[in-house]
Amino acid sequence: MKLFYSKGSCSLVVRILINEIGIDCEYEAVNLATKITESGCDFLSVNAKGSVPALLLDNGELLTENVVIQQYLADTYQAYNLLPSADNFLRYRALEWLNFITSDLHKSFAPLFNSQIPEDLKDKIFKPLLIKKLDFINKHLEKNAYLLGEEYMLPDGYLFVILTWLARVGLDISNWPLLADYKKKVLAREPVQRSLKEENLIT
Structure with a gap:
């Protein structure tokens, strides 16, 4: 593979x-x-x-x-x-989050990474759309340690990677304290540390 x-x-x-x-x-x-x-x-x-x-x-x-x-x-x-079997409804909650992250959150970064779009347009239109989605997730974390409750599951790795992009588009994660804490918690996982080291993203 x-x-x-x-x-x-x-x-x-x-x-x-x-x-x-x-x-x-x-x-x-x-x-x-x-x-x-x-x-x-x-x-x-x-x-x-x-x-x-x-x-x-x-x-x-x-x-x-x-x-x-x-x-x-x-x-x-x-x-x-990480992803429950088909007879467990939690599986569909996990897939629900995965689809939200890929279709709503991930796609929101595309115009912000596009150098052909003027910065003032990004600030007025595209960043507010992304901020609204981040606000939604931050609020969700008020009652949840991870996206699906108390345990790390499949969507959490995806959200973590998305959060590493915030600084690249001029957004400070400290504006979302619960997201900032969440990112640190996921970062502390050994498989996450290993993955970042393998791509030379941390030493």
Whole structure:
């Protein structure tokens, strides 16, 4: 199994999950600007979408889309502590959060990362939309240690990675004290530390 990734991007979520479960995996970095991998391969010949993460399975199948890869790995390796089985309604709460993070929160960063959009437009329109979503999650954490209660589960790794992007778009996480505490708590997990070190994001 091989994960195609880009340092610090949303593919970090999959690396964290791999380390949470304890799966053996190869990794190959992708330059998203040139679409060339670290081995010199044309990434578009691997994944025509040109995006990461992309997971090449041992049977030759390529799986794309972050949430789908996470669900596949959790189901395949029966990581029910991270994603409950289908007979447990909590599974659908986990998927609900995963979909909110990918479709609402993650997508809110796209215009803020776009250098073609004027900064004043980002400040007036796009940042307020993101702030509203962060306010919602911060309030949710008033009564929850993690997104789904007292235990770390699949959506928490995804939210953690998203929170690492805030400084890059000029937002201070200290404006959301509960989110700041939450980020520290997730950061303290050994699989998260290992994943960050593997991508040289911390020493």
